[in-house]
Amino acid sequence: xxxxPRQQVAFQRLLxxxxxxxxxxxxxxxxxxxxxxxxxxxxxxxxxxxxQVYFVQSTGALQQGNKPDIALRFDLTVPLARYVxxxxxxxxFPFRRYQIxxxxxxxxxxxxxxxxxxxxxxxxxxxxxxxxxxDAEIPAVIYHVFSELDFGGFTINVNNRKVLLGLLDGLGVDxxxxxxxxLREIDKLDKIGRDKVRDSxxxxxxxxxxxxxxxxxxxxxxxxxxxxxxxxALGIENETFRQGVAELTTVIQGLKALQVxxxxxxxxxxxxxxxxxxxxxxxxxxxxxxxxIGSVCSGGRYDNLASHYTKSKLPGVGISIGAxxxxxxxxxxxxxxxxxxxxxxxxxxxxxxxxxxYYGLATALRAAGINTEIQLDGGKLAKQMKYADKAGIPxxxxxxxxxxxxxxxxxxxxxxxxxxxxxxxxxxxxxxxxLGA
Amino acid sequence: xxxxPRQQVAFQRLLxxxxxxxxxxxxxxxxxxxxxxxxxxxxxxxxxxxxQVYFVQSTGALQQGNKPDIALRFDLTVPLARYVxxxxxxxxFPFRRYQIxxxxxxxxxxxxxxxxxxxxxxxxxxxxxxxxxxDAEIPAVIYHVFSELDFGGFTINVNNRKVLLGLLDGLGVDxxxxxxxxLREIDKLDKIGRDKVRDSxxxxxxxxxxxxxxxxxxxxxxxxxxxxxxxxALGIENETFRQGVAELTTVIQGLKALQVxxxxxxxxxxxxxxxxxxxxxxxxxxxxxxxxIGSVCSGGRYDNLASHYTKSKLPGVGISIGAxxxxxxxxxxxxxxxxxxxxxxxxxxxxxxxxxxYYGLATALRAAGINTEIQLDGGKLAKQMKYADKAGIPxxxxxxxxxxxxxxxxxxxxxxxxxxxxxxxxxxxxxxxxLGA
Numbered sequence: 001x002x003x004x005p006r007q008q009v010a011f012q013r014l015l016x017x018x019x020x021x022x023x024x025x026x027x028x029x030x031x032x033x034x035x036x037x038x039x040x041x042x043x044x045x046x047x048x049x050x051x052q053v054y055f056v057q058s059t060g061a062l063q064q065g066n067k068p069d070i071a072l073r074f075d076l077t078v079p080l081a082r083y084v085x086x087x088x089x090x091x092x093f094p095f096r097r098y099q100i101x102x103x104x105x106x107x108x109x110x111x112x113x114x115x116x117x118x119x120x121x122x123x124x125x126x127x128x129x130x131x132x133x134x135d136a137e138i139p140a141v142i143y144h145v146f147s148e149l150d151f152g153g154f155t156i157n158v159n160n161r162k163v164l165l166g167l168l169d170g171l172g173v174d175x176x177x178x179x180x181x182x183l184r185e186i187d188k189l190d191k192i193g194r195d196k197v198r199d200s201x202x203x204x205x206x207x208x209x210x211x212x213x214x215x216x217x218x219x220x221x222x223x224x225x226x227x228x229x230x231x232x233a234l235g236i237e238n239e240t241f242r243q244g245v246a247e248l249t250t251v252i253q254g255l256k257a258l259q260v261x262x263x264x265x266x267x268x269x270x271x272x273x274x275x276x277x278x279x280x281x282x283x284x285x286x287x288x289x290x291x292x293i294g295s296v297c298s299g300g301r302y303d304n305l306a307s308h309y310t311k312s313k314l315p316g317v318g319i320s321i322g323a324x325x326x327x328x329x330x331x332x333x334x335x336x337x338x339x340x341x342x343x344x345x346x347x348x349x350x351x352x353x354x355x356x357x358y359y360g361l362a363t364a365l366r367a368a369g370i371n372t373e374i375q376l377d378g379g380k381l382a383k384q385m386k387y388a389d390k391a392g393i394p395x396x397x398x399x400x401x402x403x404x405x406x407x408x409x410x411x412x413x414x415x416x417x418x419x420x421x422x423x424x425x426x427x428x429x430x431x432x433x434x435l436g437a
Numbered sequence: 438x439x440x441x442p443r444q445q446v447a448f449q450r451l452l453x454x455x456x457x458x459x460x461x462x463x464x465x466x467x468x469x470x471x472x473x474x475x476x477x478x479x480x481x482x483x484x485x486x487x488x489q490v491y492f493v494q495s496t497g498a499l500q501q502g503n504k505p506d507i508a509l510r511f512d513l514t515v516p517l518a519r520y521v522x523x524x525x526x527x528x529x530f531p532f533r534r535y536q537i538x539x540x541x542x543x544x545x546x547x548x549x550x551x552x553x554x555x556x557x558x559x560x561x562x563x564x565x566x567x568x569x570x571x572d573a574e575i576p577a578v579i580y581h582v583f584s585e586l587d588f589g590g591f592t593i594n595v596n597n598r599k600v601l602l603g604l605l606d607g608l609g610v611d612x613x614x615x616x617x618x619x620l621r622e623i624d625k626l627d628k629i630g631r632d633k634v635r636d637s638x639x640x641x642x643x644x645x646x647x648x649x650x651x652x653x654x655x656x657x658x659x660x661x662x663x664x665x666x667x668x669x670a671l672g673i674e675n676e677t678f679r680q681g682v683a684e685l686t687t688v689i690q691g692l693k694a695l696q697v698x699x700x701x702x703x704x705x706x707x708x709x710x711x712x713x714x715x716x717x718x719x720x721x722x723x724x725x726x727x728x729x730i731g732s733v734c735s736g737g738r739y740d741n742l743a744s745h746y747t748k749s750k751l752p753g754v755g756i757s758i759g760a761x762x763x764x765x766x767x768x769x770x771x772x773x774x775x776x777x778x779x780x781x782x783x784x785x786x787x788x789x790x791x792x793x794x795y796y797g798l799a800t801a802l803r804a805a806g807i808n809t810e811i812q813l814d815g816g817k818l819a820k821q822m823k824y825a826d827k828a829g830i831p832x833x834x835x836x837x838x839x840x841x842x843x844x845x846x847x848x849x850x851x852x853x854x855x856x857x858x859x860x861x862x863x864x865x866x867x868x869x870x871x872l873g874a
Contacts, residue, residue: 002520004527005465005534012466024803026780026810026830028442029449033553034471034539055499056491056509058543072493083439090441092827094814097442102471106495116470126814133792133813144803257796343463355570359694366461366581373463376570377531377563390529393463 001114001324006392009339011327014149015100018120018321021145022098025137027122030097032079034104035070040082042071043308052105072104076121076320077305084125085309093127094134100323114324123318125305130315132247135281135301136254138319142285142297143260145321151335153288154296157268160248160281161300163231164272166241167217170234171210178204180276186218189270194219218269224252227267247280279303283319293329297321340392343373344435347397348384354404361397361409361427368428370435389414395434397427438551438761443829446776448764451586452537455557455758458582459535462574464559467534469516471541472507477519479508480745489542509541513558513757514742521562522746530564531571537760551761560755562742567752569684572718572738573691575756579722579734580697582758588772590725591733594705597685597718598737600668601709603678604654607671608647615641617713623655626707631656655706661689664704684717716740720756730766734758777829780810781872784834785821791841798834798846798864805865807872826851832871834864 003011019029035056042053055068073079076099084095100120107115122141124134139156146154164186168179185200194215201211220230231245248267255265271284278300285297299319306314330336347362349355358374365372373393375384381398388396399409409427412419413434422430440448456466472493479490492505510516513536521532537557544552559578561571576593583591601623605616622637631652638648657667668682685704692702708721719737724730736756743751767773784799786792795811802809810830812821818835825833836846846864849856850871859867 002469003467004524005467008466008468011468023779024808026778026783026808028779028828029445030440030442031445031448032439034541035553053496054493055496056493057505058491059489060543062492062505068494068499087441092824094812096810104471106497116472129814131814137811137813140800253793254796257793259797259800341463342460342465346463356690356694359691360696363577363696371461371463373533374574375531376574377566377568387529391465 001117001328004338006338006340007331009342010331010336011323011339013339014323014327014336015118015120017148018145018323019098019100021141021148022120022122024144025096025122025141027096027098027141030080030083030099031101032073032076032083032099034072034102036073036079036082038069038071040309041073041078052107054104054106073101074105075103076101076119077123077318080121080123080125081306082309084314085306085312088310088312093125094130095125096122097125098122114328117322117324120321120323121318123305123316125314125316128313128315130317132250132281133254134317135247136251136258138281138299138317139251139255139265139283140258140260142283142319143264146285146297151287151330152290154264155286155288156265156297157271157284157286158248158251158265158281159268159271160244160251161272161278162240162244162280163248163269164244166238166244167214167234167236170236170238170241171206171214173206173210182206183272186214186270187272189215189218190268223262224265224267227269228252244280251281277302281317290329290333290335293326293333296326338392340394341373343371343391343393345370345372345395345397345431346384346388346391346393347372347374348381348388349375349378350381350398350400352378354399354401357399357404358397361399361424364424365397365428365431368432370428370431385414395431397431438554438765441775443775443777444768446779447768447773448760448776450776451760451764451773452555452557454585455582455760456535456537458578458585459557459559461581462533462559462578464533464535464578467517467520467536468538469510469513469520469536471509471539473510473516473519475506475508477746478510478515489544491541491543510538511542512540513538513556514560514755517558517560517562518743519746521751522743522749525747525749530562531567532562533559534562535559551765554759554761557758557760558755560742560753562751562753565750565752567754569687569718570691571754572684573688573695575718575736575754576688576692576702576720577695577697579720579756580701583722583734588724588767589727591701592723592725593702593734594708594721594723595685595688595702595718596705596708597681597688598709598715599677599681599717600685600706601681603675603681604651604671604673607673607675607678608643608651610643610647619643620709623651623707624709626652626655627705660699661702661704664706665689681717688718714739718754727766727770727772730763730770733763775829777831778810780808780828780830782807782809782832782834782868783821783825783828783830784809784811785818785825786812786815787818787835787837789815791836791838794836794841795834798836798861801861802834802865802868805869807865807868822851832868834868 054072056070057068102116103119104116142156165179168182173179181204185197189197198211198215202208228249271282280301282300283298284295297319301317303315304313305316345365347358349358362372362374394415396412397409403409408421408423410421411431491509493507494505539553540556541553579593602616605619610616618641622634626634635648635652639645665686708719715737717738721732722734734756738754740752741750742753782802784795786795799809799811831852833849834846840846845858845860847858848868
C-alpha cells in the first residue's frame, strides 16, 4: 500500500490516535530492528509461517552463495519475546510495551492483503505471574482507542479458552487434541451457524446431547451477567472451567470499575481464536456497521511469552491492531476520508515587491504555532489559490500594497468562504479562530 | 541500535520534534514500501552503493533458486524519485514532502554506524522549474528544527557549487572532470588545512597563483555580506559563477526576511559536498560544541530528481537528518538523557478492597488527558513505589480508607518530593499543576 500525501495524512492520524491511546494507559514504546536472525524467527513457527518469511542477504553474502541468516519479522510477537529475554534485567515488570511497526509476509499480493503492513501491538508481560486484572484493562484500552478513532459503534467480544476447555472436559471430551479440533469448529459458529457446527461436533465423536448442551450455552444471547450466571449454574466441578469463569468474572467486573459502558463488551463463548498460543482470555473486536471487515483488534492471554529464549516464566496479555488493513478497508468503505494538508495557512504572494513582508508574516504565523506555507515561486494569484485548493490548505493570507499601507492583511477561508481583513498584530489569533483551533 | 524503553521515549521525542518542525513549514508526509525492485534501486548507483544493498527473497523464490528481484531501500531519495514519477499527475507542485523512515545498508556493523537507521528527509520538487527562493527556505527549516531540538548552538554552512565551478572555469580550469577533482580537494579545507590543499591543487596541475587566489577567497572569515561583496568584486564574467553568486545572494536575503538570526547561517565556500548529484546550493550543519560529530543535516539543490523514471524535468532541493546516528552520538556525549515513562501518574493500590475506586480514579485522570497507569497486581506499597521510580513515572496517587472517607486522595511527586491531599474533584487539575503541564 502506497498512499498519496492526503491519504498519508489520514493514515498518520490513525497511527497517532492509536499511539496516544496506548500512551494514555502508560504503555511504553519499543522498536526492534526489522531483521531478526533466522534462528530466532523460526523457532516457534510451523511450516505455514516459514513459507511466508522474507530472507535477506547483503550483496557480499549473495555472491558467496551463503544461505541467508537473517530475515524480516513477520509479526511483533517474536521480536517482543526476543527483546524481553535479551533486556530482562533492565526492564520494569510488569512490562507494558507498545510497538507500532511494519511487518512482512511473503504472501502473494492481493486486494486488501499486503506483504508489508503496520501492526500496532500492546502487551503487558509479568515476571512469574500476572493477575487477571490485566485481562480487564486490555478491553478498556481498546474501548478508549476505538472511541477516539470514531469509526462508529464497535463490540469487543471476550471469552476465556479455559471455560470452553473445562466445559468440554466436563462433558467427557478429555483428549487434548480432540478438544482443539472441537474449539476450531465452535469458532465457526458465528459464520456457518448452529446446525453445521453440531454436525461437525458429532462427526468428531461427541455425543449429540453434549453437542446440543454446549451449543445452547454458547448461542444464548444474554447479558454478560446472565451468561456468567448461566455458567455458574451448570454446576461443573472441573478446575479449569472454574478458573476460566473466575477470570471472565474478573474481566467483566474490572471493566465496570473502569467505566467501559455496558454493551460495548460482550462475552461470546464462541470466540476461541484459532491460535493455540492463547491460554485464557481472548478478544476479538468488530465494527458494528462493518462486520464484513472481520475482527479489527484481536489478542489474548498467553502463559509464557519467551520460553525459547529464556528460562524465566513470562506470562502476558496483549492485542494487535492491523492498521494498514483497517485503513485500507475503511477507506474503501468511504469511512476514512482523505486528510487535509499539514499546512493550515498559505501566505500568497500578491505583489512580488512585498516578498520580504510575506516571509515575515509566515514566520510570525509559524512562531504562533500555525503550520504555514508560502508559495515561493509566486506567480499568478489564481494559480496560487488553485494550489491551496489542490493541496487541501484551508486558509490563505492575502496582502497587497493597500493592505500593507493600512498595516493589515486579509484572511480567506477557502472552505467556509469567509473573508476578513485584520490588523497584522491580530493575524495569528484570527487565523486560529477561523481554523477553529 | 535497539533501545530500552526510556531511551526509546527520548528517541521518539526527537523524531516527533523533527516531524512537527517539517509540518510547521507545510511539508506533507510520504511513506514508501521498504522494498523497491532491484531495477529501480540500482539504476543510478555506482558500484559502491550496490555493494551495500540488502536483497530480499521469499521462501518460495529462494527454493527455486531465483535471483532476487527486490531489495531494501538504502536511502529515501531513490524511493522519492520513483514515487514522484509514479504519482506525478496526482501531486500538487511544488511538491513538498517529508519522509521519516528507516533505510538499510549492508555495511559491516561498527560503533556509531548502523545497518538500519532512520533518515528524516524533506524535499521540495518543482515541475520544470523551482526558484532559488526555495533554497532560502530550507535553512529556515533547519534553524527551526534544531532550535526546537535544543542541542545547543549550531551553524548552517551554505555554499553554491556554481560559484566554485564558475570560479575554476574563470581561473582556466575548464575541464569538467578536473574541476570535480579540485572540488573534492577544496572540500577537505576545514579538515586538512590550507597548505595541504594548495599542494593537492598544484599537484592537479593548477597554477600556484590561481590556487592561492581561490584559497584566499575560500578561507576568508568575513560576514556573509562581506563574502558576497568579495565575490562580486572579483569581476569574473563567467555565467555559471554569476548565477551562483545571484542564487547565494537570494538565499542570504531570504533568510533575513525569514528572520533567521545572523550568525546561524554562514557562507562557507569550502563546502562542496562529495556528491556530484548536487548542482547549486549545498548545506551542511554542525553543532558548535560537537564538531566531531560532523554534519548533522546536509543536502542541496539538484537539477533533475527522476530522470531515470520520467521524462518530466523535476528540479528540487532538500536535506536529510540522520536521526539514528545523531541520537546515538548525542546520547554517548551525554547531551540526550533517557526520557521518562509515557505514564505521568501511577495510581497505587494501598488497599485491595478499594480497587474499584482506584480504577475509577485512573479513568477520571485519563479522561482529563493525563497518561495514567495502575499497578493492577497490587502488592506491597513499597514495591509499587519502587516500580514507579524504575519506570520513571513522576507522580503517584495514594488513597487509603481514611482518605476515601474524606473524599480525597494524596498526590506525591517522586522527584520534587512534594505531597498534597486534595479533594477528588480537584485531583486531575492538581496533578496537571504538579506535572507542570
